Amino acid sequence: MSTQITLGIAQIDARLGDLAANLERHLGWIERARESGVDLLVFPELSLTGYRLLHLTGKVAERPDDSEIVSRLLAAAGKMSVVVGLVEEDRKGVLYNTALLLRAGKIAHTHRKLYLPTYGIFQEGRFFGPGNHLAPAADGLGILICEDLWHPHLARGLALAGAKIVVVISASPGHLGPGETPESQDSWEALTRSTALVNTCWVVYCNRVGWEEGSFYTGGSHVVRPGGEIVERAPFLDETLLIAEIDVREVDRLRWRLPLVHATRSDIEGVQ
Amino acid sequence: MIRKEDVRDRLRLNAELAERVLSSFIKDAVQTTGTEGVVVGLSGGVDSALATALAARALGPDRVLALLLPYRTSAAESTEDGREVAAQLAVETRTIDISPMIDAYFDENETDAEQLRRGNKMARERMGILFDQAKKRRALVLGTSNKTEILLGYSTIFGDNASSINPLGDLYKQQVWQLAEHLSLPKQVVEKKPSADLWPGQTDEGELGFAYRTADEVLYLMFDRGLSAGEVVERGYDTDVVTRIEQLERNNRFKRRLMLIARLSGSAINLDREIPRD
Numbered sequence: 001m002s003t004q005i006t007l008g009i010a011q012i013d014a015r016l017g018d019l020a021a022n023l024e025r026h027l028g029w030i031e032r033a034r035e036s037g038v039d040l041l042v043f044p045e046l047s048l049t050g051y052r053l054l055h056l057t058g059k060v061a062e063r064p065d066d067s068e069i070v071s072r073l074l075a076a077a078g079k080m081s082v083v084v085g086l087v088e089e090d091r092k093g094v095l096y097n098t099a100l101l102l103r104a105g106k107i108a109h110t111h112r113k114l115y116l117p118t119y120g121i122f123q124e125g126r127f128f129g130p131g132n133h134l135a136p137a138a139d140g141l142g143i144l145i146c147e148d149l150w151h152p153h154l155a156r157g158l159a160l161a162g163a164k165i166v167v168v169i170s171a172s173p174g175h176l177g178p179g180e181t182p183e184s185q186d187s188w189e190a191l192t193r194s195t196a197l198v199n200t201c202w203v204v205y206c207n208r209v210g211w212e213e214g215s216f217y218t219g220g221s222h223v224v225r226p227g228g229e230i231v232e233r234a235p236f237l238d239e240t241l242l243i244a245e246i247d248v249r250e251v252d253r254l255r256w257r258l259p260l261v262h263a264t265r266s267d268i269e270g271v272q
Numbered sequence: 273m274i275r276k277e278d279v280r281d282r283l284r285l286n287a288e289l290a291e292r293v294l295s296s297f298i299k300d301a302v303q304t305t306g307t308e309g310v311v312v313g314l315s316g317g318v319d320s321a322l323a324t325a326l327a328a329r330a331l332g333p334d335r336v337l338a339l340l341l342p343y344r345t346s347a348a349e350s351t352e353d354g355r356e357v358a359a360q361l362a363v364e365t366r367t368i369d370i371s372p373m374i375d376a377y378f379d380e381n382e383t384d385a386e387q388l389r390r391g392n393k394m395a396r397e398r399m400g401i402l403f404d405q406a407k408k409r410r411a412l413v414l415g416t417s418n419k420t421e422i423l424l425g426y427s428t429i430f431g432d433n434a435s436s437i438n439p440l441g442d443l444y445k446q447q448v449w450q451l452a453e454h455l456s457l458p459k460q461v462v463e464k465k466p467s468a469d470l471w472p473g474q475t476d477e478g479e480l481g482f483a484y485r486t487a488d489e490v491l492y493l494m495f496d497r498g499l500s501a502g503e504v505v506e507r508g509y510d511t512d513v514v515t516r517i518e519q520l521e522r523n524n525r526f527k528r529r530l531m532l533i534a535r536l537s538g539s540a541i542n543l544d545r546e547i548p549r550d
Contacts, residue, residue: 016550054546176293178284211300213548216293236289237296 003249005165008038009242011221011234013210016050019060023048023069026084030076032241040081044169044208044217045113045146046097048086051171052212057127061089064100064107077102083143083206085169087128088112094129099143099169109137113145114154121173121215122147136163140248142201146170149191152198159199159261164251166195170207174218174236182236185220189230197228200254200261202246209237226254274497276507279489285447287454294439294451295330301412301437302331304550309335310437311406312414313398314358314365315469316350319440320416321357321461322452326439327414329455333362339405341398344371350469353461360458366405370397391470395431403434412436420445420484423491424517425524426476432468433527444488482513490517 010029015021026043033041045051048069049060064070064086073084081103088098088110097116101109112131116124124147134157136142142163148154149168158166174182188205196203202225209219222233223244234242255261274282302309310327314320327336338358342351351367358365374394378385385393402413415435417427419442427433440448445466452462466476466484477483490509493499494517501518505511526532535543 016548018550050550052548054548055544056547174293176285176290178281178286180286180289182289211297211304212550214297216297237292 002039003247005039005246005248006037007204007223007244007246008033008036008041009204009206009221009223009234009244010041010043010047011206011209011219011238011240011242012044012047013217013239014044014047014050014208016212017053017056017060018050019048019062019069022050023072026073027076029241030073030080030082034078034080036241036243038080038243040083040141041077042083042167042169042204042206044085044206045099045171046085046087047169047208048084050212051208051217052215053087054123054127057087057095058089061087061095063089064098064110070100070102070107074102074105074107079104081108081141083167083169085145085171095127096131097124097128097145098131099145101137101141101143109141109143111143111145113148115147115151117147134158136161140164142166144168146172149195152195155195155199155201155203156261156264159201160264163201164248165202165204165246166199167204168192168206170205171217172207173215182218182220185218185236188218188220189222192222192224193228193230196224196226198260200226200258201251202226202248204244204246209239226251227258274493274507276489276509279492280446280485283444283446283488283492285443285450287451290443290447290451291326291329291454294326297439298327298330298414298437302335305412305436307412308410309337310412310414311337311339311402311409312416313341313402313432314338314354315416316347316353316357316461317464317466317469318452318457318462319418319448320354321457322448322455323414323416323440324357324363325361325452325455325457328361328363334364335411336361336363337405337409337411338363338365339398339402340365340367341370341401342367343374343394344369345472346469347467347472353458353464356458357461368401370394370401373397387471391468392428392431394470395428395468399431399434406436414439415441417441418443418445418448420487420491421476422528423495423524424480424487424520425527426480426520427527429527429530444492445484446488481516486510486513487517490514491521494518495521 088096097113099111114131118125140162142158174184177183192203192205206221208217232244340354406413413436415438418440493504
């Protein structure tokens with residue numbers, strides 16, 4: 001991975017359960033990103049299928065190694081690195097909420113969502129199996145999916161394993177209160193900023209927009225630099241391509257002064 | 273701990289953001305379904321005025337049809353206020369008098385029906401007309417029930433609670449008032465005493481026996497925040513009112529879960545096969 005990356009966040013809507021329509025949309029945004037010189041393009045959680053699938057989950061599942069849709073995305077991506085979300089089916093017929101990193105004509109990395117929210121309006125545990133493996137991609141890009149970020153040891157684990165950019169893809173529904181921003185956004189920014197602060201890494205948060213069954217997704221995607229400052233933020237509710245320049249060496253320069261990740265100890269007894 | 277004096281503040285909304293979100297809801301629903309717009313029954317009250325205003329903002333006024341559907345005993349000011357709202361929003365109106373349909377049924381078949389049954393029939397007649405007009409125009413029926421009346425069951429099942437999409441169903445009554453003010457709807461519409469206008473002199477609060485603002489607060493504490501009735505009373509609300517609200521909420525749950533299907537197959541609609549709509 002080069003140390004200077006032009007990042008693109010495709011903050012898009014999805015058609016629920018319609019792979020073909022969503023593929024066409026992805027191809028369009030990939031083209032737009034290419035025109036903007038994007039090196040790494042990030043789509044939201046379950047970007048190819050929509051989020052609230054319930055009993056449609058199995059009907060839109062793909063086996064990525066043998067998927068016409070993935071092949072077309074690989075061809076369209078070319079030299080660009082692209083993160084997409086989809087329903088993955090393994091050989092045993094287990095379904096996963098998965099992110100794929102597509103690069104240079106190959107699936108460079110697969111992340112299966114580790115924490116499946118099954119409370120409130122979320123029902124993922126009924127339809128998906130949980131992933132059980134976490135590692136950064138070969139070039140040090142870490143990927144988490146939505147709820148994964150609420151379990152901070154995962155981001156720390158990625159940082160310890162060499163990740164300097166943590167990409168979080170999300171389909172986070174919004175809710176409002178009296179404040180200037182959706183209340184859900186306040187929680188997310190607290191989380192992404194603290195992740196970038198304590199792990200001294202870049203955090204890229206890509207959330208979708210649009211409506212599914214009466215619930216809206218907030219958007220508000222953003223990029224946080226190592227140390228916790230938000231450098232770019234997409235609008236709420238609207239589809240957009242957010243562009244940000246990422247200097248990966250900023251992570252190293254901060255870590256020279258603030259060796260939090262390297263100071264992590266695993267030899268402390270007592271609570272696990 | 274949430275105190276009584278904090279509750280009203282918690283119910284305040286960022287009106288600008290709420291307007292944006294709810295407009296986008298209507299726009300998305302019309303786009304996703306491939307329909308031409310919405311039809312809405314404009315009663316002269318604040319709920320339907322707000323729903324109409326949101327639709328006009330979302331779609332442009334020319335894709336909204338407001339239907340005024342008075343019965344012969346409906347207050348004249350209801351129709352006048354409805355017209356004023358539509359004029360302010362530049363929305364087309366059409367008036368259809370439902371008296372002949374209602375009277376034909378009761379005069380010929382059910383002469384001793386009480387007011388409540390007549391009121392329910394009127395609500396369902398209006399619903400029937402709205403869905404017919406929607407079919408004619410390839411439009412959606414815009415619902416106008418708010419969260420307070422849905423939770424209290426203060427509605428006619430398959431009548432005013434029926435719609436294709438409802439932008440107001442997660443707004444308590446005082447949030448409806450707040451947004452209506454924010455959108456500069458006519459003062460007399462925002463400030464008038466809420467009424468189903470099913471018979472002369474009827475008011476919601478008179479019939480329910482408590483004020484909407486109180487109902488909003490009690491429902492917020494119980495439904496949104498999960499407090500027990502006892503914990504609500506501890507915060508200074510009247511015991512009888514809290515008990516009554518709790519009973520109404522419990523007894524009217526059936527109105528919020530439509531299509532109760534007897535499961536036989538193990539692949540029953542909605543229970544075993546939850547197929548979402550976009």
